[in-house]
Amino acid sequence: MDVQEVLQCADNLVFAKTEKHLDHLQEAILRGTWQRQKYPEIAKACHRSEAHVKKVAAKLWKLLSETLGEDINQSNFGYTVERWLFSNSFSITGNNCVQIGKVSCDPSHYSKVSESTLYEDSSNEPTSNTKPKVCQDLSDAPEPNLFYNRTSELTTIQNWILGRTRLITILGLSGIGKTALTLQLISQIKHEFDRIIWRSLRNSPPLASLQTDLIKFLSQQQETELPYLIDYLRSHRCLIILDDIQTIFSSGQLAGNYQPGYENYGAFFKQITESSHNSCLILLSWEKPREIAALEGENRPCKSLQLNGLGPEAQEIFREKGLAEPEKWSELIDLYRGNPLWLNIVATLIQDLFGGSVSEFLSYDTLFLGDLESLLHQQCDRLTASEQQVISWLANTPEPADISKIPENLQLSPPELLKVVQSLGRRSLVETVKQNGRSHFTIQTVIREYIINKTRSKN
Incomplete structure (x- = not known):
């Protein structure tokens, strides 16, 4: 049994249990495990953190264990598959129907829509032959936090996307809400796209590695020779979100200057903007890439949104934290410029040190920073x-x-x-x-x- 047969077998089993296929990262975990790789090697090959790979793997082993009725983990996966192969409990019949013990699943009963459907659209809306499911891979996206009203910003970005803007940069200080806004945006415009993928650059992947990863998802197949990314952006309407862009910029230089070896990202952003296609790339960053200023404009397919703090809607943060004296909340919002993360940190400090009394906190001449530092x-x-x-x-x-x-x-x-x-x-x-x-x-x-x-x- 080769690795593709192992993956097909596991995919059939997972689908029989969940009606969802293996996503790209789950397949990488199984492939790496079959090839005797450890989690750090798998994480490096996938450009993910080791912690994230371990978290996804733990859920996958639990799912397989529940499906097969025996304990499955990284250390015994290869041995267990080989045991199945040489036992009477394992067989592959017509149409690649897999039978393991009492578990049987026939892939002819379904079609594989996406190999990366960890966050596939699962709404309860009736499906239609004219509106296929959107293939999504949001495995790199952070857990969604409570979303605060950003109606104006959402409308602006949606209009840009519907107007065929090809590159959108969302800028702002850490904690201002770039991620929350983008996750909310995806939920509202997902049916405008065939494929949606979120990747973080927190580990500073080289551009070639990132493009290969994107192409494998967008093409929905493993290819020996991968064509250019732009080909898929033309043949499908794709939404790509790249988070933590600032990690590929050099520290100690003026904003937007790339680290040595990462200068080709600038050419990549320029190509996405200037090439003819119907897809969209969204960048989330503390810093604006230096090429963007020359590419953006009112009637050009490149736009930037400077995300500012919240207004009165930020009071919901204090309500959740149980702070007293609502009449003082607006002063807090002004002091910390409506930054949701800053306000959450300060609200916790007020609760811990001042029993929730905002007026006592504000009575000090010094502005407390605490964990903000x-x-x-x-x-x-x-x-x-x-x-x-x-x-x-x-x-x-x-x-x-x-x-x-x-x-x-x-x-x-x-x-x-x-x-x-x-x-x-x-x-x-x-x-x-x-x-x-x-x-x-x-x-x-x-x-x-x-x-x-x-x-x-x-x-």
């Missing part, structure tokens, strides 16, 4: 020396700053200062406000407090 460190630690100088200057300037008046201690020329401020803006760390017809620049209160605290700790 580690989050902000991840983003601010990427700054260049020049960016650190400028953001420190802005942190110590109470009012929005006019950058035409450069302090002597910055020692930056006007062109250098403009490049640095632009880079900070692309990192979502600096905001622009208009005063007397001129652009002034400022930073959020939370970031200001973090920078000032960091400066104090160094002195």
